[in-house]
Amino acid sequence: MSPRPVLERGPADLFGRRGRDRAVLVLDAVASARLKWTTIVNRREIGPPERDxxxxxxxxxxxxxxxxxxxxxxxxxxxxxxxxxxxxxxxxxxxxxxxxxxxxxxxxxxxxxxxxxxxxxxxxxxxxxxxxxxxxxxxxxxxxxxxxxNAFPFAVPGHGSPSTRVHFVAGGIGITPILPMARLALRLGLDWSMVYTGRSRDTLAFLDEIAGFGDRVIVRTDDEHGLPDAAALLPGVDSATAVYCCGPAPMTTAVADALRHRRIELHSERFAPPPIIDGQPFQIEFASSGEIFDVARDRSALDVILERRPDRPYSCRQGFCRTCTVRVLAGEPDHRETVLTAAEHAAGDMLVCVSRAEGGRLVLDL
Missing domain, CATH: 2.40.30.10 (Translation factors)
Structure with missing residues (x-):
């Protein structure tokens, strides 16, 4: 894979504020319940915490x-x-x-x-x-x-997913998490399909393995077919279909926008930090020096920290790898991730790549 992307549950943005659309709220509740179920399964199957x-x-x-x-x-x-x-x-x-x-x-x-x-x-x-x-x-x-x-779990229809069929959308190197899902769907005899897209066939990985899936997969390239729209990426998708999508941000955004009001189960990853939704400006203070810096409404605390401390560790920028965890010494964080536990929140841990402040200032152990 390339840089690890963002998990989207249902049509709403993961880290932003939820809208008031009742259908969206219902879909998100269903997706959240499914995610909790698959997370339990994933933890049980992965085994002991040596993975950490x-x-x-x-x-x-x-x-x-x-x-x-x-x-x-x-x-x-x-x-x-x-x-x-x-x-x-x-x-x-x-x-x-x-x-x-x-x-x-x-x-x-x-x-x-x-x-x-x-x-x-x-x-x-x-x-x-x-x-x-x-x-x-x-x-x-x-x-x-x-x-x-696993930040992008695959829920088998009938075992954690209310849908009866699956459609995969892979853009370029986004095929990497999709490929094992497709193999499992084939092994289980599921009803599934895939669109695999990229700039040209020369840029697409694993075409020899994809060929083994037969006509379940449509390979679509920009040089042969032009840039795909949502309809080209979602052929045959209906309310009984769960969509799994991984690829560049414009592609995943187009898919999410097309499904937003169609009551269709969507799970996706993308290769860029998520857009900041409903972000409010705040300040961060470095406890070691007393320096105070402004974080604009469209920037993350991590962006501002890296300008002053370029050696600070970080990786995914999407709130799941924990690499950028910082201890909050004062102030109230607005946690916009799904991986830290309640105990970790209570201890002051914060992922500065996605989380923000409830109030005007956070004092960080930096």
Whole structure:
């Protein structure tokens, strides 16, 4: 995967304020209940909390997955070849790269394969993490990982999802979390379909594996068909369909907008921080220096912190990896994430990439 994107539950934005549309509120309640159910299942199947510790792995395989050579997949194993923690489709790993960067990448292999994980990364010239993966992670390279974690769980129809069929929408490297979902849907005999889109066939990864799904999958490229609209991405989607979408922000936004008032179950990830909805300006104070900085209504606290402390750790920018956690010493946070527990909130923990302030100022342990 490329940078890990945003989970959307139902048609409303995850981190913004909910609107007053009653249909949207009902859909969100249903989706929230489903998410809690699948989270319990995911935690039970993943196993003990060792997934939260840094664990030694080694790169045992490396393969170019797209004709333009900009996508590489890596196979990761334990040094002693022991079985690895279980995972479910939609899960990701945190990779601690040799430079110290922490990046999230979706697992795109087979959950039944217990001795290795597979991730795939598109090289983005301006993205230091992806360049490092391509240039530094050769076969034999040791690497520390955390996980798996699942911020994009797949709920099987009839077992956590009220829908009876599934439609997948994958844009470019967004195929990575979708691929294991599609394999599971095929294995279970579900009614499902997929649209896989990108700039050209040369840029699309895993086309050989996608071909094995037959006519369930429509491969649509910009150079052959033009930019797709929502109708092209959602053929045959009706109220009985659950939609799983992963890809660039314009694509996921188009899908969300098209489904917003159609009472259709939507789950998606995207490759950019979510837009800040209903953001109010506030201030942050660094406790160590007493410096006070303004956070504009359309910026995150993390943005402002990185301008002054560029060495501060961060990764997903979307409120699920915990890397940017900061302790609040004074003030009332407006928590806009779903991963911290009530006890962590009470202790003052805050994810500065998405959360904001209820009042005018937060004093941070920085």
């Amino acid at each position: 510790r840094g664990l030694a792995r080694v790169v045992t395989g490396r393969r170019i997955e797209a004709r333009d050579q900009d996508v590489v997949s890596l196979r990761l194993e334990a040094p002693d070849r022991r079985e690895l923690p279980r995972w479910r489709p939609g899960a990701h790993l945190d990779l601690e790269l040799p430079s110290g960067r922490l990046r999230q990448y979706s697992l795109c292999g087979d959950p039944a394969e217990r001795r290795s994980y597979r991730v795939a990364v598109r090289r983005i010239p301006s993205g230091g993490g992806s360049v490092e993966v391509h240039d530094a992670l050769e076969v034999g390279t040791p690497i520390v990982v955390r996980g798996p974690r």
